[in-house]
Amino acid sequence: MSAQAARSARRGRDARRAAREQTAAVSQPYIVRNVPLTELCSDEAIEIIEANADTVLQEIGIEFRDDDEVLELWRDAGADVDGVRVRFPKGMLRQLMATAPSEYTQYARNRDRNVVIGGNNTVFAPVYGPPFVRTSDGGRRYGTIEDFRNFVKLAYMAPAIHHSGGTVCEPVDLPVNKRHYDMVYSHMKYSDKPFMGSVTHPDRAADTVSMCEILFGKDFVAGNTVCTSLINVNSPMVYDATMLGALKTYARANQAVIITPFIMAGAMGPVTPVGTVTQALAEAMAGVALTQIIRPGTPVVFGLFSSSLSMQSGAPTFGTPEPTLVLSAAAQLARRLKLPFRSGGSLCAAKVPDAQAAYESAQSLWPAALCGVNFVLHGAGWLEGGLVSSYEKFVMDIDQLGMMEVLLKGYNASTDGQAMDAIREVGPGNHFLGCAHTQAHFETAFYRSNVADNNSFEQWEQEGSRDTVERANDIVKRMMASYVPPPLDEAKDEELLAFIAEKKASFPDSNH
């Protein structure tokens, strides 16, 4: 065997091992929920919230700042524009929103990984936005483009992650006004899953679309959605020029946006869940309707990022019950609007991936999965209120996402699933380990975690009494070592790199 063949064989072996280590094999590119929805809010309360949101839109209104074009669009559409404050006659926004699709396909460069966002589907994406990264052996430091690539690679390798996401961490080592090229390119190069575009400036959104046109072809992009990008509302009740610019760019290009009220209740919204959801609904309706004014039929997601506030420290808190109530009600409202819905995933305030991190993340992920969220951002890696992308937490969280996939698939009530033959064969007082049914399902019967230690105490002690973080650190290293990039057409790769080089040379670096 040549050295190259040996390397290749080793790579193959490592890749298979890494694949085995992952969650139960995922054959689908996203989850199709097959269990009934969890809906925590009564219809009566939902109707109160809808009526109140209408009142907010009509009486108080929403501000659209520093964007005369948007104000003009609203005026033309029949809204009451008073300075930057826009008020909406009752029913107007619902009428505009009616053209928004209830679900849409976001194409991936590997068509087997296309995701359908909306309906009964759930798509998991990684953490978005942290300026810092943390590893258990390297500590906490600013993120770099190498970290960014690493998280893209980890997300690519994880069957439970369906979407490559966006700012998996901020590559702080690159100039602010140019880092989007490297970020978008990394998603395109190191993964073949669908991804998100830049939103920090309208030009950067336009660059994202241009790069998509190189990757997917200009005609294809004109007719299909190839990126989904994140438009945060400046809650309470303000859209700023940056987000409006990106919104317009993507909507005009028929590319999906997620309109996301970003509410720390008590600071950017009322302290009560019903109040928070009311404000979020009003904010989201305005943004969703705006996308439909710009291009009727353009795909748009009703998003929500909601946390409580520590009334002692003023810091956001996660994994507490109030945001769960907010999330369930918002998901119900989105379904009534026939819109896809987005929320957060494995959120926490913990500084390290310890028990607090896990409790909070599980408390955030459960409602996201059970209440029927269609696009779950921050599904893996989120730490410290979103300030940190954690490598170890990333692999811990993808294990949890894999479990949610099995849970949402629900019951197998076929003859085989009923297992009556097994019960008959075994009978009272005997054990099922050796029976034909158990043997037939031995490999796949139960979700297998690669993070959890299920050994005896004695064996665990013998192996060094290692905690979850230490085991996760091993997994990160093994995954990174066995990463094999998905093939990318060389001509396209060169075209992308040439586009980036030309663009980067055309204006000076800046950190704004």
Add this chain to the structure above:
Amino acid sequence: MSAQAARSARRGRDARRAAREQTAAVSQPYIVRNVPLTELCSDEAIEIIEANADTVLQEIGIEFRDDDEVLELWRDAGADVDGVRVRFPKGMLRQLMATAPSEYTQYARNRDRNVVIGGNNTVFAPVYGPPFVRTSDGGRRYGTIEDFRNFVKLAYMAPAIHHSGGTVCEPVDLPVNKRHYDMVYSHMKYSDKPFMGSVTHPDRAADTVSMCEILFGKDFVAGNTVCTSLINVNSPMVYDATMLGALKTYARANQAVIITPFIMAGAMGPVTPVGTVTQALAEAMAGVALTQIIRPGTPVVFGLFSSSLSMQSGAPTFGTPEPTLVLSAAAQLARRLKLPFRSGGSLCAAKVPDAQAAYESAQSLWPAALCGVNFVLHGAGWLEGGLVSSYEKFVMDIDQLGMMEVLLKGYNASTDGQAMDAIREVGPGNHFLGCAHTQAHFETAFYRSNVADNNSFEQWEQEGSRDTVERANDIVKRMMASYVPPPLDEAKDEELLAFIAEKKASFPDSNH
């Protein structure tokens, strides 16, 4: 101030501090769920399971070992008794079960702490059964009666724990055949919450009833339920003499039992959730019906302990999706039988209270809370597959139980909850921190965790970069230091102690 008054004042201060540290004030002795149920199993699958359970009961049957009296009872009731194997004509058990109450009150010696088990209610109880205890500073060791008392005290102090439970840890320092006296006495003396009785021998069950008669009065016990005890099925499909003896003793005394199929799927039941639930339903129906033969109307709970099996190590696993599917379906089946339902709470396989422990526990607790479980055993303290009662995990878990209480209370959709005044007062672009509505709800708006650290990274680092376990250890120590026993009538206390002394002297110690 006299030294005694100073001590008393200090005790009062400490108690108030401990109370503040606990979960959001709980005014109710149990949770009344005010959000819709999560039901993951379709009616169609539920009906298949019911029909199959009937088939199991009719064709395969259940074994009742080493108890001729029970076999005689079954024969008289019309069952087909073949050796120790009992088969049931279709419909027979459902008819017998019809006398079981759909809910019952378990009285506590402090009547404000009575719990109603069944209906829309959820009662949280601590871990049950571990032979070992663990503290972060003392490590893992066998449990003692002092540990037992400590866990009773912690459960007493925790508003989120509604029930003192039973074997909060095994007091391994006491002889097996006498430790039940000290255990039951500890619940009676160091707490005033409702509790569970001994089930390891019919005589010990009878001793429990005798002690209850001293505490509550003989007449009161004859007419009311003052303990709820745990009868595990020897799955698959076997009831043994020990459990049958305790079952008969309690049922005859009108004291509640929880009939609990104990199934590690793959070993004591089929590997599929539908198969596991089928077997559990058949097993539970037989035990529940037996209680009603013995004393129609005696309170009985449909219980279930279900875990998956690691097909690699043969060890039980927790927090995986399959037991969640089992739990939801079983809760639905119990409701169709109009029986209270019991499951596990904060279960995990982790050896230390780390991220694995928390993920697994949250994944176990969520379905217990959301799927409408009425009696949640192992709500706090469970570690290492139930081999260990962990002090730190106990306080971590009660924090989670407190959150579930808030979640299950649901939405406040009153005018105040709608918060329209706040949204009007604040308006676009401003913040809610100072508005009247926020100020009015400042103290109680959000669940406050006493375990989570929500400070900034910098502050957390300054304070020693402590993880959840270290913070929990502090809380344990503060709680133990501020424990004040609930007053107990001295005459009753003396009578209990005299009863115990007399009994203990009447037969030799033994470890069987």
